[in-house]
Amino acid sequence: MNKLTKLGYRIYQKILYVAQAFLPINEPEIISGNTALNQLVKRIHQDQFHHVLIVSQAPLLALPDVVNFIGLLKAEMIGVTIFGDTTSNPTILQIETVKDLYLQNQCDAIIAIGGGSAIDLAKGVGARLARPNKTLQQMKGILKVGKKIPMLYAVPTTSGTGSEATLACVVTDSLTHEKYAINDPVLIPKIAILDPRLTLGLPIDLTATTGMDALTHAVEAYLGQSNTKKTKQFAIEAIQLIFQYLVKVYQEPTNLDYRNHMQLAAYKAGVAFTKAYVGNVHAIAHTLGGMYHVPHGLANAVILPHVLEFYNHAIDSKLAALADLTTISKPDQSKHEKALAFIETIKTMNRQMNIPTSFDGIVKDEDIEIMIKRAMAEANPLYPVPVIMDKKAFKRIYSLIQD
Numbered sequence: 001m002n003k004l005t006k007l008g009y010r011i012y013q014k015i016l017y018v019a020q021a022f023l024p025i026n027e028p029e030i031i032s033g034n035t036a037l038n039q040l041v042k043r044i045h046q047d048q049f050h051h052v053l054i055v056s057q058a059p060l061l062a063l064p065d066v067v068n069f070i071g072l073l074k075a076e077m078i079g080v081t082i083f084g085d086t087t088s089n090p091t092i093l094q095i096e097t098v099k100d101l102y103l104q105n106q107c108d109a110i111i112a113i114g115g116g117s118a119i120d121l122a123k124g125v126g127a128r129l130a131r132p133n134k135t136l137q138q139m140k141g142i143l144k145v146g147k148k149i150p151m152l153y154a155v156p157t158t159s160g161t162g163s164e165a166t167l168a169c170v171v172t173d174s175l176t177h178e179k180y181a182i183n184d185p186v187l188i189p190k191i192a193i194l195d196p197r198l199t200l201g202l203p204i205d206l207t208a209t210t211g212m213d214a215l216t217h218a219v220e221a222y223l224g225q226s227n228t229k230k231t232k233q234f235a236i237e238a239i240q241l242i243f244q245y246l247v248k249v250y251q252e253p254t255n256l257d258y259r260n261h262m263q264l265a266a267y268k269a270g271v272a273f274t275k276a277y278v279g280n281v282h283a284i285a286h287t288l289g290g291m292y293h294v295p296h297g298l299a300n301a302v303i304l305p306h307v308l309e310f311y312n313h314a315i316d317s318k319l320a321a322l323a324d325l326t327t328i329s330k331p332d333q334s335k336h337e338k339a340l341a342f343i344e345t346i347k348t349m350n351r352q353m354n355i356p357t358s359f360d361g362i363v364k365d366e367d368i369e370i371m372i373k374r375a376m377a378e379a380n381p382l383y384p385v386p387v388i389m390d391k392k393a394f395k396r397i398y399s400l401i402q403d
């Protein structure tokens with residue numbers, strides 16, 4: 001990639017950075033704690049909605065706290081329509097089905113209860129309701145929705161994506177296996193319910209990988225070139241919390257206090273990357289999710305250390321600062337040594353949580369070309385990454401994660 005192309009990308013990113021100050025990127029209102037979900041009933045009543053669409057998944061709808069919540073809604077005479085078949089990596093077809101469900105039942109608000117998949121499905125439905133004449137494909141990229149979506153309450157049950165705080169909606173085209181993001185401030189949920197009780201039953205492998213997704217958001221946001229004081233601060237706080245609590249929650253999954261910290265971390269990381277963006281790790285992870293259904297958090301967890309090592313000296317100062325802030329560095333270490341210690345900590349966390357270092361045969365040679373094309377198209381020129389990666393660089397990362 002020649003220098004002029006890279007310069008063009010940087011100019012594009014700078015223009016977006018300046019323009020962003022004028023966009024209505026608001027944080028959702030948070031209702032948090034062990035009674036948060038119950039408090040939402042009162043809130044919906046106050047907001048005067050009459051019929052809500054709940055987007056979720058069968059196992060989550062069977063959780064006692066969720067059953068109780070739906071009962072309370074009905075007791076308040078609020079109509080409830082339920083879609084319980086969200087799949088991981090939600091598809092365009094699903095979004096169309098659920099949009100029809102919303103219209104057929106004359107719903108007036110959406111509640112997403114689940115991980116990033118349920119929340120993103122709900123956002124996709126909102127986008128299609130706001131823009132009935134535009135396909136999701138046409139809304140791919142940034143600022144293509146541009147119209148208010150119905151009221152969206154987001155209730156995360158994983159501590160990972162931060163989708164409850166972000167402007168992103170990640171969807172998959174089941175025909176082409178392309179996974180892409182629709183980014184627009186109108187997609188930021190109005191209210192986020194952070195109720196740690198809902199994450200208690202999250203299996204440990206998903207606890208680990210979704211937590212690493214949150215870490216990837218925070219690290220990629222912090223390393224990017226479009227930070228504000230606040231995005232930096234939130235990214236740092238998220239990284240500190242994740243370093244402190246993720247392995248602990250993996251070892252003691254029923255500890256509500258640890259779960260609470262992880263939910264807050266995922267939220268903060270979401271706020272950070274909504275303005276500061278993610279980076280090359282996510283661009284590659286999305287190709288693996290679209291092509292092979294690799295769970296998003298797992299993809300990021302495996303790819304993150306490889307990409308950080310590839311960046312090498314370009315991120316020494318920033319990773320050294322993070323190493324200092326997470327107290328893993330030693331005073332006599334050089335910046336590069338501190339940066340390596342930071343990467344080593346991530347690798348150790350992965351090891352402690354039984355996350356592999358590669359995808360062991362999943363990534364097929366014949367798919368790499370199209371995945372590189374898609375990853376490059378996602379990352380460039382949008383993501384203000386510390387190092388702009390060309391085709392050769394992406395190829396290197398794909399070969400490292402192949403086996």
Ligand SMILES: NC(=O)c1ccc[n+]([C@@H]2O[C@H](COP(=O)([O-])OP(=O)(O)OC[C@H]3O[C@@H](n4cnc5c(N)ncnc54)[C@H](O)[C@@H]3O)[C@@H](O)[C@H]2O)c1
Nearest residue numbers: 088089115116117157158161163166168170198201202296
């Ligand atoms: N919008 C954004 O800002 C954003 C950011 C990052 C990732 N994403 C997207 O989000 C999706 C991934 O979301 P995710 O990682 O939260 O996983 P997910 O929503 O796909 O859920 C993963 C699995 O965990 C189960 N699960 C969820 N919560 C549970 C609980 N409390 N107890 C038991 N099981 C539970 C689900 O049923 C599912 O089988 C991907 O499509 C990814 O691309 C979106």
Ligand SMILES: [Fe+2]
Nearest residue numbers: 161213217296
């Ligand atoms: Fe992510």
